[in-house]
Amino acid sequence: MGLISGLMSFLFGDGRNVVAETAQVFRENAENEAVRAADAKARSLQQFAAEFVHPRRGLFDRLVDALNRLPRPALALGTIWLFVMAMIDPDRFAAGMQGLALVPEPLWWLMGAIVSFYFGARHQAKAQDFQRAVAMSLAVTKPSSASETPALQNPALQEWLARHGG
Numbered sequence: 001m002g003l004i005s006g007l008m009s010f011l012f013g014d015g016r017n018v019v020a021e022t023a024q025v026f027r028e029n030a031e032n033e034a035v036r037a038a039d040a041k042a043r044s045l046q047q048f049a050a051e052f053v054h055p056r057r058g059l060f061d062r063l064v065d066a067l068n069r070l071p072r073p074a075l076a077l078g079t080i081w082l083f084v085m086a087m088i089d090p091d092r093f094a095a096g097m098q099g100l101a102l103v104p105e106p107l108w109w110l111m112g113a114i115v116s117f118y119f120g121a122r123h124q125a126k127a128q129d130f131q132r133a134v135a136m137s138l139a140v141t142k143p144s145s146a147s148e149t150p151a152l153q154n155p156a157l158q159e160w161l162a163r164h165g166g
Helices: 002-012 018-026 030-051 059-068 071-088 090-101 105-140 145-152 155-163
Strands: none
Touching: 030 105, 071 090
8 A cells, every 4th residue: 555655646746747747748738839829929910010000101002092992983983874874865875885795705804804803902902901900909909917927837947047047
């Protein structure tokens, strides 16, 4: 009986768990890994956000943004204008539609591709702007002190810091 209790006290006594400590030599602690991964992600987002806190937009950028805002309203208002034109001047509207019927099919495919790529690129740009805004809001907030707790609970690290003046 004394041998078993001595073995158990060796393995699990003095507030230690030799089995868990030995296992952590061969396999990383999943909880500590998750904390380190979250810290790394938060730090990288803060660094990214710090770069874009104050966007520097010149005259050219503002002009291009203004031009990029025109196609959607122009397409919507142009479509509504076609209905108005059909009611106001049906003969002129019919002549215009006959002219559109003469446009070759490959040109319609090209027009569709151009419009699709325009709206696809616009969608991607808006998604990136949203991600940038999220990163900027994260840069403003302070990192939580809970992410620093595991390092401070490490006795070996505390001993090393005490020896080396950290």
